[in-house]
Amino acid sequence: MSEFYEGMAEIFEVDASKISSEFELHSGEAAWDSLAIVSTIALADDCFGVMLEGKALGECKTIADIENLIAAAKKG
Amino acid sequence: MTDQSNAVGRTVQVSGAAIAGVVSCLPGRKVDNSHFDGEFGEAAVKDVVKMIGVENRYWTDESTSTRNLCAKAGAHLLRQLDWDPASVDALIFVSQTPDFRLPASACALQAELQISPACIAFDVNLGCSGYPYALWLGMTMVQTGAASRVLLAVGDTISKIVDPKDRSTALLFGDAGTVTAIEASVAQKASFVMGTDGRGAKNLIVPRGGFKDYSLCKDERLIDKDADCLYMDGGEIFNFTLKAVPALVNETILSSGLSLDKHDGFLLHQANMFMLRHLIKKSKLGAEKAPINIDQYGNTSCASIPLLMTTNLRDRLSSESMRLGMFGFGVGYSWAGASLDVGPLKCVETIHS
Numbered sequence: 001m002s003e004f005y006e007g008m009a010e011i012f013e014v015d016a017s018k019i020s021s022e023f024e025l026h027s028g029e030a031a032w033d034s035l036a037i038v039s040t041i042a043l044a045d046d047c048f049g050v051m052l053e054g055k056a057l058g059e060c061k062t063i064a065d066i067e068n069l070i071a072a073a074k075k076g
Numbered sequence: 077m078t079d080q081s082n083a084v085g086r087t088v089q090v091s092g093a094a095i096a097g098v099v100s101c102l103p104g105r106k107v108d109n110s111h112f113d114g115e116f117g118e119a120a121v122k123d124v125v126k127m128i129g130v131e132n133r134y135w136t137d138e139s140t141s142t143r144n145l146c147a148k149a150g151a152h153l154l155r156q157l158d159w160d161p162a163s164v165d166a167l168i169f170v171s172q173t174p175d176f177r178l179p180a181s182a183c184a185l186q187a188e189l190q191i192s193p194a195c196i197a198f199d200v201n202l203g204c205s206g207y208p209y210a211l212w213l214g215m216t217m218v219q220t221g222a223a224s225r226v227l228l229a230v231g232d233t234i235s236k237i238v239d240p241k242d243r244s245t246a247l248l249f250g251d252a253g254t255v256t257a258i259e260a261s262v263a264q265k266a267s268f269v270m271g272t273d274g275r276g277a278k279n280l281i282v283p284r285g286g287f288k289d290y291s292l293c294k295d296e297r298l299i300d301k302d303a304d305c306l307y308m309d310g311g312e313i314f315n316f317t318l319k320a321v322p323a324l325v326n327e328t329i330l331s332s333g334l335s336l337d338k339h340d341g342f343l344l345h346q347a348n349m350f351m352l353r354h355l356i357k358k359s360k361l362g363a364e365k366a367p368i369n370i371d372q373y374g375n376t377s378c379a380s381i382p383l384l385m386t387t388n389l390r391d392r393l394s395s396e397s398m399r400l401g402m403f404g405f406g407v408g409y410s411w412a413g414a415s416l417d418v419g420p421l422k423c424v425e426t427i428h429s
Contacts, residue, residue, distance in 0.1 A: 034244070035127045038314050042354045045318055054311025 007043040008063060011036050021064040032060075044070055084320075084327040085271025085411065093218035094261035094416075095211075097157050097423035098393075100254045100379065100386040101149035103136040103233075104429055109247065116243050124247050129349020133250030133374030135235040140429060142173045143181040145253025146229035147188045148429050153227075153255050154189065156423035161189055165223030166196040168213055170206040170230040170378055172407070173237065174199060177286070185229055196223060203280075204345045204406025205270075206230055206378030208414040211402075212268045214258040226258040232377035237282055239305035248348065250374025254382035257423075266416035267331040269324060276409035279312040313406070317351055318358070320411050324403055325359040328413030332401075336360070339415065340398040341389060345405055346370035346380040361401075378404065385418070386426040393419040 009016040014029050025032040037057045044052050044066075050073035052066075060066050109131060112121045125131070136145070146169065154161055167189070169182035182197040191197075196217070202209055207230055214226040231253030238245045283290035284303040291303035301307055321344075329336055342361045344352060349370050356366045367388035376383055381402050385393055392398060397419045405411040 033123070034310060035123060038127070038311060038350065041311070041314060041318070042350075045354075045358070051315060051318060054315065058311075 002047075004043065004047045005063075007047065008040070011039045011043065019063065021062065021067060023063040025060055025062060040066065044073075048074060050074055083271070084323045085269040085413075087327070087331045088212060088268045088270070089265050089331070090212065090215040090219050090268065091265040092260060092262075093215035093258055093266075094263035095418050095421065096257040096259045097153050097421050098254065098256045098382050098385050099149040099153040099156070099423065100252055100383045100426045101145040101152075102134040102373070102426065102428050103140055103145065103251050105135045105137060106132055107135050108132050112247055115240060115246070120243060121247070124243055127348070127350050128248050129371055130247055130250075130374045131371045133235075134252070136233050136251045140233075141175050142171050142231045142233045142251075142253050143169070143175050143184055143229075145233070145251070145429055146231050146255055147185060148427065149253050150185065150189050150227055150229060150255040152425065152427055153257055153423055156425070157257055159225065159257065162192045164189070164191045164195060164225050164227055166214070166217050166226040167191060168198060168200060168210055168226070168228050170200045170202055170210045170228065171232055172201060172203045172377065173233045182229070189227075191227075202408070202410055203232065203377045204347065204380075205404035205408065205410040205412045207381040208268060208402050208404050208412035209270060209410075210256070210378075211258070211266070211414055211416070212270065212412070214256075215266060218258060218260050224260045228256040228258065230254050230256065230382060231379045234306065234375075234377055237304075237306045239302045242301070242305065244310050245306055245308050248375050250376045252373065252376040252379035252383050254379045254386070256382055264417050266414060267328065267333075268412065268414050269328045269331055270412040271320075271324070271410070273409045276312070276316055279309040279316070280307070280407045282306050314351060316409055317347065317355065317405060320409070321355050321403060321405050322359045324405065324411050324413045325361070325401070328401060328403065328415050332415035334399065334415065338399060339401050340365070342366040342401045342403070343381045343384045343389075344403050346373070346375055346384070347406065348375065383426070386424050390424050390426070393421050393424045395420050
């Protein structure tokens, strides 16, 4: 389990085993609100040293969408 | 021309001046989180508080202004330092909540504190970054010989401009007025780093009430917002802070010629608990050296750094000398860092109005 997935599990207050690329940010268990978004900005900064934009994060539907943003940010 | 787009700020060294004393004045009305349950519901309040970390804040009543809080703090400070008001050569009022659009509140404070008319007095319109800027200005005035005693009145009453229905700002801010006395001294030099990026102006703004109406610009984020109240784009501010503050910390420490270890404390503007914890970790400041009091007082804008001095650091500053790093950042965007020796102070107190 990556540090990033563990962090996402903490943000959503779910068991870490539930987090995968397919995890739905708007599922019944998760609350993809402003607190979750800024927490994710901080987490991506910690894990990968990249700065994600709040607006783009707000449009994400799954963890895979966030991972795509991280990959794009790493390329600069 | 060299490219300055990635520059952290202007680095300036000032010598020959030091802080003589600091007083913070808090308004009488203490407001805890239950106050907001009616407007937002208990669950929503809990969610916001989890993020911002504010449990209590102090708010002024209608008849009390930032200038009133600073006048009380200033009168107390002059008494405790045994300074004749006539010996004060300059008075700077740093605030975004002055009494009137004009005249400058510093003029009213000069009269109220019975300072001689032979006094330089003016206002500076800065928020979260204001305290290091004020120190730089006051100490520079002493260094140049323009003044030998300076009062820095630094405070805000943001409770007066938040929309009580906007949950991103309604719970966050507290009011406070502080006054810091600066005098000539043989103290070690103080180092400052100061910078600005006005492209962020629209992300933390009161759109109306000055002499231009930003709400006419059709910024879609302002739809349904009260243009006379403070608007904050929390995500943008968070991104700005993550980019700007660790760099500001590095540059300020570097400019002091002393290592992080040689600093006894780091006073960060108390912006928001979540943000503070992240910044302290990211900047490797060490939680034990970076006091937090936003839980007790809220975000008090430019007053947050002196308020840390008169609360968390009060005992140490009244008995010993500390090398402090101070970091203010936010509205503007504007940011400033300072590294200087402070204490032992004859007066370092928190009073209530």
